[in-house]
Amino acid sequence: AAPAAPKPLPSYVAWKDPAAMIVHTSGTLETRRSAFGTSIITPSEQLYIRNNLPAPDASIVADRDGWEIMVEGVKAPRKLTVRELKTMGLETVTMVLQCSGNGRGLFPNKPSGTPWQVGAAGCVVFSGVPVRAVVEALGGVAGGAVYMTGTGGEKLPEGVDPKSVMVERSVPLAAMADALLAWEMNGAAMPLAHGGPLRLIVPGYTGVNNVKYIKRLAFTVEQSDAKIQKTGYRITPPDQKADESQPSVWEMGVKSWINSPSGEQGPLAAGPMQVKGVAFGGIHAVKSVEVSVDGGKTWQAARFVGPDMGRYAWRQFVLPVRLAAGTHTLMSRATDAQGNVQPEGRVDNVGGYNNTSWRDHALQVTVA
Numbered sequence: 001a002a003p004a005a006p007k008p009l010p011s012y013v014a015w016k017d018p019a020a021m022i023v024h025t026s027g028t029l030e031t032r033r034s035a036f037g038t039s040i041i042t043p044s045e046q047l048y049i050r051n052n053l054p055a056p057d058a059s060i061v062a063d064r065d066g067w068e069i070m071v072e073g074v075k076a077p078r079k080l081t082v083r084e085l086k087t088m089g090l091e092t093v094t095m096v097l098q099c100s101g102n103g104r105g106l107f108p109n110k111p112s113g114t115p116w117q118v119g120a121a122g123c124v125v126f127s128g129v130p131v132r133a134v135v136e137a138l139g140g141v142a143g144g145a146v147y148m149t150g151t152g153g154e155k156l157p158e159g160v161d162p163k164s165v166m167v168e169r170s171v172p173l174a175a176m177a178d179a180l181l182a183w184e185m186n187g188a189a190m191p192l193a194h195g196g197p198l199r200l201i202v203p204g205y206t207g208v209n210n211v212k213y214i215k216r217l218a219f220t221v222e223q224s225d226a227k228i229q230k231t232g233y234r235i236t237p238p239d240q241k242a243d244e245s246q247p248s249v250w251e252m253g254v255k256s257w258i259n260s261p262s263g264e265q266g267p268l269a270a271g272p273m274q275v276k277g278v279a280f281g282g283i284h285a286v287k288s289v290e291v292s293v294d295g296g297k298t299w300q301a302a303r304f305v306g307p308d309m310g311r312y313a314w315r316q317f318v319l320p321v322r323l324a325a326g327t328h329t330l331m332s333r334a335t336d337a338q339g340n341v342q343p344e345g346r347v348d349n350v351g352g353y354n355n356t357s358w359r360d361h362a363l364q365v366t367v368a
């Protein structure tokens, strides 16, 4: 089928690369599979966007260093400006930022929500102060807190219960170990669209847990009672209603997919070619990846390309193959450092979250 006329970039992300982006809605933009290059880092202009609420006004980045965050649930709770945070420590992490629903469009039962294919993910460099350093400076975590809760700073629509719309997420306290309050992405001031002036970064956790324009960080005994935490982003079995007993969408699992050939440019020329893609471990480092060009019957070890950027980054992989004329089913399967293998299937759930299935990510290519 002829592709539909592309939607223009929304004005708040007019600086994105239009050729690289699929615009689903004004708050959901996906990176085109064919746009993923071999650089480990996804250029900011090509990184996906997901906003649950309308993005805040650019006035919030007019005075970046003056942005304030309230830190609660520590012995000495207080407000801190970004200016003060910058004096408290500095760390940098290269990591996969991936929407919980990435791959939702590949579920055979088509759950409702943005039908992301593979491009609600990227690998980016975040820099900021370790949350640990901030907590230490404020006397440590207080009173039996077991969650770290971040609150987004967007203006909420009027006339609705704030709890029903606000972006506020809780993650287990253990996630604090590698978490950052970040003001920089890919070496530049954090773009407003990606959470500037200040964003909570929780490496190894899905996108939603990385709260943008963060205005409050709290160490809490309970999870947030905001809807997005209580019933949103849960692994809700099909035919059930979401509730707090179901697992929250937190840590990412081992995953990989092929980006090239993308299948987007029509039939390929028969003969030798380099099959290329990305693999990551999620909460653990990725160890290896295999590729199949016969629909999963046989697998060959692929080779990682470029440097290892750490536990939370993805690795680019390549496998030289030779394809004859015909139709071929290409797939990849990663293994993490703990020996967890990317699964063939997925856990079906109402929200279409956490699709790591290698079979769902299979690519059909035609060779002429």
Ligand code: MSS
Pocket: 047, 048, 049, 050, 051, 052, 053, 097, 098, 099, 100, 101, 151, 152, 153, 154, 167, 193, 194, 195, 206, 207, 208, 209, 210, 211, 212, 213
């Ligand atoms: N934050 C805030 N504040 N708001 C919103 O909306 N979203 C989420 C995160 N954070 C939000 C936040 C999501 S959901 C995601 S993915 C992410 O973010 C995205 O990011 P970027 O930067 O890419 O846009 Mo799903 O899981």
